[in-house]
Amino acid sequence: MPTAAAQTKVQGRALSIIAVLLAMVAWVLSAMWWLPAPGVSALPPIQPRPSAATRVSATSDVESTVAAAAPAEAAARTSSLELTALHSRWQRSSLRGATADGEIGFDAQGRLHLDRDLLRRFEHYLTLIGEFSLDELGQLLREASLREHGEAATAQLMDAWKRYLGLRHASASLATRLSLEDRWIQLQALRRAWFGDAAEQLFGEEADYDAYTLQRMALQNLDATFRDTALTELAAARPPAERQAQYEAGAAQLAEEQTRQFDALGLDAATRAAEREALWGAEAAARLQTLDAERALWQRRLERYAAERTALLQHGQLSAAERATALAELLRRSFDGPERHRVESLQVAGLLPSPG
Known part of the structure; x- marks a missing residue:
């Protein structure tokens, strides 16, 4: 039987072994604590604090991004202002107030x-x-x-x-040397080239009228006895709506030609009204009379402007800059926005009234 000293020595060794085992268990548990859970990514490594140079570079990148965006924002503002x-x-054009x-x-x-x-x-x-x-x-x-x-x-x-x-x-x-028939054929080809199968839906009515016009022109070569009959039959074959539209277009053209004849003959307003009423009726005659008054007023304004413009152009004491300023002011004072575009077009084409 072991002595008391031996038992004490065995117990001390057992306690040492237990202490070592407990230390190992603690180490394993400590390691398991820091392992990521299943399905969870490990924590990212700690990044070093950026240096001053790195911070400057990052700041520059932000400033570059802002600077790059500035032109786009400026362009958007410019586009908005232009629109x-x-x-x-x-709103000041000749279509102002008109229904589209x-x-x-x-x-x-x-x-x-x-x-x-x-x-x-x-x-x-x-x-x-x-x-x-x-x-x-x-x-x-x-x-x-x-x-x-x-x-x-x-x-x-x-x-x-x-x-x-x-x-x-x-x-x-399209070449102007082509005959009307050849031009019509080429026009149909162009319409198909630009719009394909949709050309018929877009231009079918216009193409039909063009073909009708060519047929009328071909009949002009017939003897008068046959020509009138053939033209009447050709017109009667057209759809009623197209016949009405043709009549209205012809009436408008005839009214315009009648007005030119009145102007050439110098007829007074009363005579014009009587002639128009006999041909078109009282309501149409009144509208045409109003149109006469508007045209006469416009013509007087053009003549006054042309005379003042000529005087400025012939003014010998004005410098080129002074003359340009005076001409611009005359145009601004004489006409509003849309009218100025019309007058400028007349100037370019040399169609202003001759002064005096």
């Missing part, structure tokens, strides 16, 4: 209607050529469409607008 100026000019002609329509799938109503809307804008550039008219059309129809629809509209302008330019470039 505001365009709207201001539009034609219509921009889309089907159930959001596809643009390529039809006569669309062309009428395009032509509504194009009546302002001389007051606005084509680019400016395109901006106004696009901005109005964005407000009403949105981005996707507007993209279709502007594509059709650009194609229509291209067709107009190509049509104007």
